[in-house]
Amino acid sequence: MPAAIVPKDEVLDRLAQAFRENGYDGASIARLSEATGLGKASLYHYFKGGKQEMAAAVLGHVGGRFSNMVIAPLRGTGQPARRLRAMSAGLNDFYSQGRSSCILDLFGIGQAGELFRPQLKGAIHRFKNALGDLLREAGLDQTDAETKAEDAIVALQGALVVSRATGDRSVFHRVLEE
Amino acid sequence: MPAAIVPKDEVLDRLAQAFRENGYDGASIARLSEATGLGKASLYHYFKGGKQEMAAAVLGHVGGRFSNMVIAPLRGTGQPARRLRAMSAGLNDFYSQGRSSCILDLFGIGQAGELFRPQLKGAIHRFKNALGDLLREAGLDQTDAETKAEDAIVALQGALVVSRATGDRSVFHRVLEE
DNA sequence: GTCTATAAGCAGATAGAC
DNA sequence: GTCTATCTGCTTATAGAC
Secondary structure (H helix, E strand, O other): OOOOOOHHHHHHHHHHHHHHHHHHHHHHHHHHHHHHOOOHHHHHHHHHHHHHHHHHHHHHHHHHHHHHHHHHHOOOOOHHHHHHHHHHHHHHHOOOOHHOOOOOOOOOOOOHHHHHHHHHHHHHHHHHHHHHOOOOOOOOHHHHHHHHHHHHHHHHHHHHHHHHHHOOHHHHHHHHHO | OHHHHHHHHOOHHHHHHHHHHHHHHHHHHHHHHHOOOHHHHHHOOOOOOOHHHHHHHHHHHHHHHHHHHHHHHOOOOOHHHHHHHHHHHHHHHHHHHHOOOOHHHHEEEEEEHHHHHHOOOHHHHHHHHHHHHHHOOOOOOOHHHHHHHHHHHHHHHHHHHHHHHHHHOHHHHHHHOO
């Protein structure tokens, strides 16, 4: 069995980008085909469950990238303040300096929301725990740490929405400095 | 010319709800027809510009409701702290206790974003100014007031996204107490 | 594993009767 | 002002050749 012409990770990256630009409903198979450079039938060869499976695979893939770029720095061994800065840098890269929408936002809408809510909930939970643990390590008590962690995630999501709506990414950059 | 069977405000309310539940792309004409109780052709009689005009009309209608329920209390005459609480109550109603997504989020996505960005930007600007003016009146300097106002809008949008993604509206309620 | 061709159905939108 | 019926094109998805 010969290797695929395009590595699956690359395909998933491009699918993710297309979903992030258009949302679940707006990302038609034709667009996904164009974004990946694969014909429609090839996409269905990769993802036999169709668009829904493509989205699920993207969710897993993006979750993995998030773990590497954001969660891992938080779970590292340096000083808390330093790890927090590493997380900010990771978020900045992950969201392309605020240009990319978050899948947690897009996949929460409409029918997609019903399909993927458990995964979205899990992703938020993991992020909140990682950040909360770090804040506890930095000296906050359990309740404060959880609240602050949740606030940070809320601010991040809000900044992405406002940045997209205004076309002005300065909000995203400012919020990243919390 | 006899009156319409359903008042236009009622039609707009129902269209708004359908758009908020499904997003711009997810809200098909068939769904909008069902949501309003009007046949497709009747919808096109009201909105000759089709779906795009329906969305634009919803944007204007919802903007008006937001002015009444949220901006007006901020611009009132009582004490700043009291007006702030009135705003919170208005937001709680406007977003149905966190159950409704914000049009600023949904209409920022994909093609809809390109169509409506100016209106979205304007709406955020008006909210930020009203809130900033109140904060200045409460004693903050210009820069702080603007920053805090923006932070509040960011937190509100983020809370709505996180509430929708997790299905847990407690985040929305907590953030409303800032 | 990729492609072209095509099926079946839904999308947005319109015509014309009442 | 509302409806049924319809048009056209795009949607998801599949069949089958290479």
